[in-house]
Amino acid sequence: MYLGLKIRIYPNSVQKKIIDEHIEGARYVYNYFLKYAKDNKIYDDTIWKKKLYAMMKNDNNDLLNNCDYFLLLTQLDVLKTSYDRFFRGTIKNEPYFKKKGALVSAFKIHNKNDSIKIEDNKIYIKMLGYMKFRNKKDISKNKIYSAIVKKTLDDIYEVSILYENTISPIEKAYQKVGIDLGVRKFITTSDSNYYLPIDDLYKIEARIRNLQKELSKKTKESNNWYKTKKRITKLYLYKRNYIKDTLDKATTELVKNYDVVFMEDLSIKELVQQQKSKVIRRKIIESSLYMIREMLTYKCKMYNKRLIFVERLFPSSKMCSVCGSIHDPRSSETFICPVCGLSIDRDLNAAINIYKRGMAKYLNMYSTEASFGRKPTK
Numbered sequence: 001m002y003l004g005l006k007i008r009i010y011p012n013s014v015q016k017k018i019i020d021e022h023i024e025g026a027r028y029v030y031n032y033f034l035k036y037a038k039d040n041k042i043y044d045d046t047i048w049k050k051k052l053y054a055m056m057k058n059d060n061n062d063l064l065n066n067c068d069y070f071l072l073l074t075q076l077d078v079l080k081t082s083y084d085r086f087f088r089g090t091i092k093n094e095p096y097f098k099k100k101g102a103l104v105s106a107f108k109i110h111n112k113n114d115s116i117k118i119e120d121n122k123i124y125i126k127m128l129g130y131m132k133f134r135n136k137k138d139i140s141k142n143k144i145y146s147a148i149v150k151k152t153l154d155d156i157y158e159v160s161i162l163y164e165n166t167i168s169p170i171e172k173a174y175q176k177v178g179i180d181l182g183v184r185k186f187i188t189t190s191d192s193n194y195y196l197p198i199d200d201l202y203k204i205e206a207r208i209r210n211l212q213k214e215l216s217k218k219t220k221e222s223n224n225w226y227k228t229k230k231r232i233t234k235l236y237l238y239k240r241n242y243i244k245d246t247l248d249k250a251t252t253e254l255v256k257n258y259d260v261v262f263m264e265d266l267s268i269k270e271l272v273q274q275q276k277s278k279v280i281r282r283k284i285i286e287s288s289l290y291m292i293r294e295m296l297t298y299k300c301k302m303y304n305k306r307l308i309f310v311e312r313l314f315p316s317s318k319m320c321s322v323c324g325s326i327h328d329p330r331s332s333e334t335f336i337c338p339v340c341g342l343s344i345d346r347d348l349n350a351a352i353n354i355y356k357r358g359m360a361k362y363l364n365m366y367s368t369e370a371s372f373g374r375k376p377t378k
């Protein structure tokens with residue numbers, strides 16, 4: 001099982017220059033071969049690689065000559081993987097060109113013959129040498145697979161390391177849970193815990209919008225204009241990390257506290273499209289819900305927990321979790337049952353329904369395990 005670790009690095013000025021050059025080189029090669037693939041309908045990476053080799057040999061391209069050849073080759077692997085996913089239908093869009101001035105620019109390197117190493121609080125990357133970093137987690141004994149070196153628009157340098165994990169098992173929790181994914185609170189559990197209210201994100205967004213208004217009133221490229229622009233960039237990055245960190249914590253908590261997690265096998269697209277909110281907002285919600293699903297899937301696999309999907313057409317949000325009758329909920333916040341009089345938070349009602357439906361499925365699928373799944377009495 002591979003895991004990721006993101007660390008902030010503090011390169012010196014020479015190393016910064018090398019990173020910047022490789023970011024440029026990697027982007028150039030990626031975009032060049034993306035255009036080449038599109039124009040010629042050639043998606044065979046062995047042909048790309050031959051061509052790159054010829055370019056490196058013949059052209060007097062300073063940009064490429066300054067770069068590590070294997071690093072440039074890796075960008076072609078990245079492009080190839082994106083195309084494979086696109087043709088398989090895993091991703092919707094054809095790979096797109098990497099733009100200059102993106103929020104984060106990066107290049108990837110594979111670990112070949114110890115070209116990436118971690119020793120104490122230093123990371124070694126071939127072509128850059130040793131760099132200090134703040135050590136959050138000791139992975140010096142783990143096998144490192146690859147690293148992505150990133151630079152953000154406000155000149156922060158980071159490395160995301162992909163390493164092989166030796167897992168320390170999580171104890172059995174003897175609990176099961178149903179979760180409802182929603183657009184107001186991203187996760188609601190059947191025992192009424194809530195994770196990441198979307199309002200937190202709207203607050204950050206509102207601040208970004210205000211700053212953008214300020215920015216539009218300032219003289220373009222003046223000192224104050226740059227200052228405000230920098231603050232906007234920082235907020236964008238903050239938002240991105242906030243979502244990721246919160247969801248990471250929430251999903252870890254779920255796999256620690258429960259042995260079996262039930263969730264709806266819903267089409268996230270449909271869920272999002274039901275919302276009348278703005279496109280940008282929908283995008284955040286959509287990507288966050290995908291993230292939750294992905295994180296839960298790999299964490300359950302890693303810690304030997306079960307993730308069971310409840311079928312899409314199951315009317316979790318319309319069914320009363322007490323008497324089972326079905327109604328169109330009138331209010332967006334509370335579910336009120338005209339038959340038995342239940343009045344309950346709408347998402348919680350759905351989570352309980354998912355739990356019940358999931359349990360039925362679970363007992364059916366794993367009847368032996370289920371009978372041993374009770375906490376032993378001491």
Ligand SMILES: [Zn+2]
Nearest residue numbers: 320323337340
């Ligand atoms: Zn009822």
